[in-house]
Amino acid sequence: MKAKKPGRALRVADQIAKDLAALIPVEVRDPRVGLVTITGCEVTPDYAHAKVYFTVLGREPEECAEGLNAAAGMLRNHLFKNLRIHTVPTLHFTHDASVAKGFEMDALIKRAMAETPAGER
Template sequence: MSKKRSTPDRNLRIADQIQRDLSAIIMREIKDPRIGMVTIQSVSLTPDYAHAKIYFTTLTGDPEKTRVALNEAAGFLRSLLFKLLHIHTVPTLHFVHDKSIEQAIEMSKLIDAANADRAKDDE
């Protein structure tokens, strides 16, 4: 007896839907002053859809305080997601500050500095 396989990209489609829905919910429903302007960068789901890591960046405010506030509101956000998503298991949400943007900016600054030094050496 063969086991029924889910669609290969189902995990990605659900993660994308969670990302879109959470962005809208956080903007409309969360009134916590510790949460400034938050951008959901990506969502990573476990294969059984039990847990989701939500990677976010902030435009304003302290990222650590924002992470704490979002994790405190995770149960409320999950209940609102349950109403929007049409899946059997809505994952437990875990918010993680995404530092890739800051790292990319630092890397770009280092490259620019190296190129400026090289230009001076060539002259």
């Protein structure tokens, strides 16, 4: 069997992220899911699994992940209609903590800059 090209996996992951960003606000009615932003997607080389990263506003991330994972089968069905690949990956939603960590780092830098005298910068 011919090996799949890694560039194609990246394109498939990007398309999954774009499609999910459009589908979730329209199709997911679970009250545990708030305002979700899809921040990224990683697909295994055999396209069996996709890890979808998200951030959420106004809800607990763990609670939102439960709601999204409960809707994963329905979302996968919608993806099957849009994607032109033989196997649509099983979706696994994971909260993306990198955005929150970025805000924390930014706050630390600002605080350090404010505490440092102007002559020492």
